[in-house]
Amino acid sequence: MSRPLRILAAAILTFMLSALAGVRAQEPWRAYEGLDAIEIPFANGPISMSHVPQIWLSLNGSRPRLFGMDTGSTGIVVSAEHFIPGPGDVAQGPGRLVYNSSGRVLTGEHWMTDVVIRRDAHTPVATARVQVLRVTEITCLEHARDCRPESDPRNVGFMGIGFDRGSAQHTADNTSPKNPFVSLVSLASGRPVSSVRQGYVVTRTGVHLGMTPALTRHMAFVKLTSKAHPPGVPDWNGAPMTVSVDGVTGRGTMLMDTGIDYMFLSPPAGTALHRGRRAPEGTRIELFMPDRQRPQPAFYEFRAGRRGNPLHPERVEVVHDANVFVNTGRMFLEGFDYLYDAAGGHVGYGWNGRVSHEYGGVTPGSYGPRE
The missing domain is CATH 2.40.70 (Cathepsin D, subunit A; domain 1)
Incomplete structure (x- = not known):
């Protein structure tokens, strides 16, 4: 091959490799190759006007119970009868969480504890280590839309898995990990935690912990801007x-x-x-x-x-x-x-x-x- 042809062939090869790299850069799902995802169907059926989707969790001192799964807040709130602190749990002082949509203000004690995430009442799939709020009182904002004050409330169980909610919930200064879906410490399968990427995919019928190419090839990915946060506590702007x-x-x-x-x-x-x-x-x-x-x-x-x-x-x-x-x-x-x-x-x-x-x-x- 003559020198001009070799130069032309090299240029074509360079262009093709560059184009291929550009295509791959437009396919962010490739970052999930080789990873696992854990499917958890909503316990109360597909998304509906009539109900918040529910997931089975278990906390120390209580049987597994259903928690509402909320992408519009961050953090677990639970009434006293469903969480009894024990060995390994760490008291972190008083706290509160505000739900702007309803106008409810939940106050109580913060605890760092292990939360077992379940596929159903009988099947654990992963454990997270997060801060939870053990609720002792519910009060209402001045113009609350849906709120009834309660002392020593019962049957509270709500799990927030959203991001960029600190300012809205008046918890911006509290940097403890709160989102169980991005704070996993072990998997029931015995696989390493690193096999499940921090994050989730929510569908009409359930949620997947982690991401795979099969779950995400059909998606438009939008990059978020970084929010200052301590190492190990991921959070991003809206x-x-x-x-x-x-x-x-x-x-x-x-x-x-x-x-x-x-x-x-x-x-x-x-x-x-x-x-x-x-x-x-x-x-x-x-x-x-x-x-x-x-x-x-x-x-x-x-x-x-x-x-x-x-x-x-x-x-x-x-x-x-x-x-x-x-x-x-x-x-x-x-x-x-x-x-x-x-x-x-x-x-x-x-x-x-x-x-x-x-x-x-x-x-x-x-x-x-x-x-």
Whole structure:
């Protein structure tokens, strides 16, 4: 081969390798090759307007019991009869946790303890070491939507697995690990904890601890910005999105919240919506994750009050936060699978094929918010 042909062949090879590297960079699911994921079906059935999804857990001094699984908060709250501190548990002083959606304020004592995560009442799958709040009292914010004060409450069991919730819950200064799904210390299978990546995939029917290529190839991955946190306590800033309300558009953050069946919307300036009221019937709401692009990474839309769209929340409550914000509620999962990769700092959206593309869709790949 002549020298010019050798140079041309080398250039072609370099270009092909570069293109291949670019393709692989657009396939973040490859980071999960060789890893495991643990499937846990919701104990009370698929996502529904009528109930918060539930997962079996067991804490020291109590039989396994069902806990509501909430992506809109972070941390476990449990009443005294379902957690009796014992050897190995560490007292960490008084604490409280605020649920802004309901207006409930739970106070009690913080404990560092082991939490056993279960597939069902009889089958443990993993153990996490996290801080829990042993609740002794429930009080209410001034304008609480759904709250009844209680002293020495019973039958409390709620598990928050969300991120970037410290400011909203008034726990920003508390850096102890609280999310059991990203704080695993052992697996019931005997496999090393490192075989399951810190994070999870939530679907309409259950949750998977960890990620695999099979679970995530169909997803649009959105990079999150880093939040300062101590080593070993992963946390990231909220997921970027763009919302359009009857054509008025603004950029902000979104929260996929399995804890509620309705939507909170802090709209961009210039809409006709009023704080403290529901969005009127016919209001067109479009969400773009992370923003409007071509191709569009992930998006969906609905009209308030029009029930034919499975992604429609029960209602849209209008608020006015300092920034544009959307809490989607759990009906989001009628059309999407949802990923949180705590180790890599990504959220992911996968179209599950149950809803018509008339209402939304996903272009798999890797994306970031535009500056």
